[in-house]
Structure formats: C-alpha cells, structure tokens
Amino acid sequence: MSTQKGKRSGVDIIQVARRAEVSPATVSRVTNGRSTVARHLAKRVWKAIEELGYTPNPQARALVSGRSRVLGLLVSEITNPFFPELMQSFEDLAGAHDFEVMVGSTNYNLERARVFIRRLVQRRVEGVAVMTFRAESHLLDELIAHNIPLVTIDVSADGARSVVLEVDYALGIDQAVQHLALLGHRRIGFASGPMPHLTNVRRRDAFVQSAHKIGLPSQSAPVFVGEHTFEGGTQAALHFLDSKAPPTAIVCSNDMMAVGVLRVMSERGIKVPRDMSVVGFDDIHLAEFVNPPLTSVRMSRQDLAQAAFRGLEKLWSAGDEKSLQPIRVGTSLVVRQSTDAPKEALAALGRRSRMQDKLAIR
C-alpha cells in the first residue's frame, strides 16, 4: 500500500515537484506522458508521486485543459436488461481511457430525458452515446447546439458532429427465418414492435424480406404490430393463435414480447417448442432463464458499446467534419430450446422435400 496516512488528499503537484526537485511543469509533463522529459528526472518524479500518493486533481485538469473527461450515455430504460450490459461495456471501455460516464435513462419520458441532457451539457461532457433506439425529435438539439460529439443508433442527428451505428438487423433475422425454415416451418408469424420507430420498421422489413427470400407467400408470414412489452407479446400470441391458419412459429421483435408469447402458450397448454416455435430478439439475460430457454437474435452489447466508443474517438480526431462514416454492428442467432420442427413437418415430409429445393438456404 502506498497510500498516505489519513491526511486529506492535499498533496498537490507542487509538493511532488519539491520532493522530486524539479519544477511543477515537469511533473505535469510526466503525468501526462510527455516524452520530452529526461529519463532520470521522470524516474525521480514517479518515485515522488508514489511516495506521496499523489493523484492529479481532475477538476483542475479539466478547468485548464477544457476537457472534462466525462462522457454521456443515454439509454431507454435501465430496467430493460438489454441496457445494463451495454452500460457496463461502455463504462469499462471509457474507464480504460480515463473517462467517466454519466448514465441516464429516458424511461420514454421526454421531460426526463431533457433534464438529463441539460446535466450533460452543464457537466461539459466531451461526447454522448445515444443508445435509445428512438429518435425523439429535437431531443438532442441542446447537445447539437453545443457541438457535442454524438453517436446514435440507426438514424443520424442532422447538423451534429455525429456518427451513426448501423445495426444490421437483417443478418440475425435472416438466420432466424432460415433456421425455422430448415426445421420445416412454412408459416411464420412476426410480432413487430410499434411502427413509427425506425428500428422496428427495419426489424420487420428484415423479416418480410427473409420470408420472401425463402419463398414464403406473404399470407404465410403474417405480421402483428404491438408494444415492445410482455403484454404486446401476449396480444400477438392471441392474435396469431386465433387466426384462420395459425403459424407454427413466431418471431418476435424483442425478447419481452417473446416472453409474453411463451406465457400465452403455457396458459393455453401449447407446448413450446413441440407445438409452437418462438424466437426472440435482443438476447437479453432473461432469455436464458425463461422456460424453455429462448432462441433469440443477439445484438451484442459489447459490439454496440465498442462501436459507440470508437465512434466518439473518430469524432474527436475528425476535428470539424460533421458527419462521418457509419459503423456497422452485426446481429446473430442464438439457438436455445424454444425452436424445433413443427409437428406437421413429419407428416408433410414429401411436400417438404419438394419445398426444400425452393428454399434459399445455403
């Protein structure tokens, strides 16, 4: 332990300078990793720093340098298990680069978001990762007005120094649909999230195209639009079950919907995956612990966090260029136990093998 006695952190750069018998400026150069310091002096300085337990005062640093070394992270809702993992990854990354992170969740409340954003501006954050999957119009205006580097998902903020993270929803959804097709499903429903939101449009479009790609007529790939919630899932499930020709598999736009679907199946005595296959989206922690464990399209929180941070780095080094190249982020299917061959698959073996030829499966 090199920490000093109970004395307040009152040790400053001048004391270090004295002890190392150099000037404060030299100490500063050392702590900032400037290479223009003679080896032997640097060594003396480090020794003094160690002995005194000196740590540079970040607010003084920020004041004079104009850089706060604080970032903002805006998420939709912290209680959605998707986000804590994202937060953790982002904070770890930021921490490794000597940044702190202010995290705020909108909870889909515009005023709440506004308050948080004001705090970000006041604290002089050097960049903000807007990981909210919703483009609340003008929400970011204050950030943009202050010319703060922004990373957003799916859609760019015009006029901002920003980078867009382009999530490739199609990648994972394609895998999901083909996975189901391979198992023999020929009627696949899609439980979509609310439509104005671009992310949901993209997820749905990806599904529709995938279904088309494997040769499913659109009436065999019905879409139900609901909320991105447990209840939204139950509604979707009821809708599909009560339709004329219920699908044998349901792909959901997020995992909470899938959990809702699972619940309805359980209540109706419909066995998953024997009588119905279910696929989620996001692959939140929960997916592993529902019954049965959920097959889901994973959007990696690590990838997302990393892309977000890299986006900010790019913006910092880009100087005045407003809008940079988007960064792509993939998705991929995680197969668990909520998907299997439909009952009818065996019965229809003959037909299926004919179909097989038409399926666009590599």
Next chain:
Amino acid sequence: MSTQKGKRSGVDIIQVARRAEVSPATVSRVTNGRSTVARHLAKRVWKAIEELGYTPNPQARALVSGRSRVLGLLVSEITNPFFPELMQSFEDLAGAHDFEVMVGSTNYNLERARVFIRRLVQRRVEGVAVMTFRAESHLLDELIAHNIPLVTIDVSADGARSVVLEVDYALGIDQAVQHLALLGHRRIGFASGPMPHLTNVRRRDAFVQSAHKIGLPSQSAPVFVGEHTFEGGTQAALHFLDSKAPPTAIVCSNDMMAVGVLRVMSERGIKVPRDMSVVGFDDIHLAEFVNPPLTSVRMSRQDLAQAAFRGLEKLWSAGDEKSLQPIRVGTSLVVRQSTDAPKEALAALGRRSRMQDKLAIR
C-alpha cells in the same frame, strides 16, 4: 429555447456580470442561492443568465470549493436486475441534489473493484454508497484512508465515516412463512445463499426463527445451502425433492434461485403452485415474468437508495463523528401466483385445524 448559437459554452461569470451590470461576486452569490442579494439585482442577474445561456462551470466550482459534487455507487453486478433499479433511484436522488454518480460493479472481482475505487478517489467523490451485500475485507480501505463518507449494507466499515443500512430481512421472511403456514404448509424448505456472507446468514436465521415461531420443528424446516444463482436453485430443488419428506413449499434466499427451482419443477412435471409452492427473495423485475409469476419478498430498491442517500447527507452534516445511527430498511411479501395451498392440506383438514391453534398467526 434560450440556448445560444453554435458558440462554445464560452460564456462565463464575467460576461454575465457585465451584462447584468454587477460584479462577478454578485453573480456567484445569485447562482449559489445566497439570500444576501437585493431582489432587483438578483432579477437582473437571472435575466442575464437566461439570455446568455450561462451555466456555471462545475470543474471550476469544484476546484475552488473543494467539493466535486460527485458520488460513488458500488454494486455487485449490473446484470443482476436488482441493481439497475437501485442505481436509477440513487441517481435520480443524487441528480435532484446536483450530484453526479459514478457507478461501478465489482462482478465479484476484487481487482475490478479496486480499480473502480481508485477512480472514485481520484475523482474526489464526496461519498460512496457501497451496495454490494458482501464485505470484501479491506476493499474499502482506500476510501476509509481518504476519510470519504461511506454507506454500507448490513455491516459497518470500521474506522470509517460511515452509516450502516440495516435491512430487516425478518420482516418479509416472516410474512412469507406465515403466508405459507396460512395456506396450510407444514413442511417448508429454505434455499439459502452461501454462508460466509452475513446477508445470507441473516436471511436464513430469519427463516429459521419464523419457522420456529409458527411451531415448525426444525426437521420440517430444512435448509439447503447453495449459490445465489439459477444453478444454486436447481440444486436446492433437486435436494429437497429427493429428500425423504420433501417440503410442500420452498422459500429461496433470492429470486434467481427461485427461478432455478421453478425450472426443476417444470422439468419434473411438478405443478407450481398446485404441487409445490415457491417463494423468492428480492422481487426483481424478472419475478413478474417467470411462469408462474413469483411470490417474493421485496426489498425496495427505492427505499434502499433513499436510505443510502440520506445516510450520506447525515454524514456530511455530522462533521467528524465517525459512526452514526444505522438506518433501517424494511422488506415485505409480494404475493403472486407461485404459492397456494398444498394438495395435502384438504386431506389433512382435521389435523390442520388442530395445528391452527398453535400457529402464531394474527
């Protein structure tokens, strides 16, 4: 919108002073809510602040005042749904009082925790809420050495300026046991978390005492010790099911264990709650969405966060007093659908009504 053009936040206290035709000192007094400023001057100052979009520079403030207005929040693991809600409550509270909070999760990794704590010290946090339910010995030493106000759960940090949050586990666990007793259960198992940890000892002790209180002999209130995880729950369930006289209800030391128990029951075809009642602890978000929705002892994250923040406030105003009065935090049962009367209850009606007299149920 009162924000200024794209100009950098370069507006400082002097510009405000000029525009309001007062001295910088007066502006400072106004922004700090000092009451010693003449009404009409204050009004002029606010107007200027508004017009210029001035926000005081927090690092300058921190530098001169010695107060960073940053707090630390240490949690066990951010992916455990218990904590995000706690974080949110704490951050909201802190934000309302003009504090930012640095959140770090140990992930049960000592080195990771140490790194985070170092960052806290470096950033000159004014207080830390240690919400980790584990007393990693000496983990807090650096915080204590710097005399940083600490709030901890269950157990105090000696030598520290600290307040302990005393969680009343017994309150909710008592309710759970009595709830089960009222339903007619006479054999209740307890799936405990790992034993060295005080919080788990307390939870178990609370259970043992509750069982005793309602007249259960100890062999009718067996305890199994396992990990606080899904797997720990499955092990507990298997243990109880394979015992000579399996309990008709299982109380778990946390919700993840309960989810594990649920899974085993489902796999064995044992219907919950018809054939087995299950109670969790923590009442995490997930509890609501498993099948069936879990009856659980709730430890309010709001209460906890609020108590933590109040603890810090007390420490700030307490000056040099080291250890203050503990703050009590309650727990309470949330009844959902994983608990019901045991099958045998009806058959044994006669015996039960006799027992009833001995049950300590108001």
Next chain:
DNA sequence: TTGTATGCGTTATCAC
C-alpha cells in the same frame, strides 16, 4: 448589501 482581490491545482506559453 456589493465589489475587489486572491487562490483553488493544473496545463500551456514562453523563455532559457
């Protein structure tokens, strides 16, 4: 009550 002047701890700009 208000203004002036000083210092918080650091980095940056100069000279040397």
Next chain:
DNA sequence: GTGATAACGCATACAA
C-alpha cells in the same frame, strides 16, 4: 529538456 508564469472560471475573505 527544463523552469517561471500566466491563464482556466469560480467562490470567498475582506474591504467598502
């Protein structure tokens, strides 16, 4: 390469 010294933006002691 290294060392004085002037900002950075604000709060506050002190003077008025």
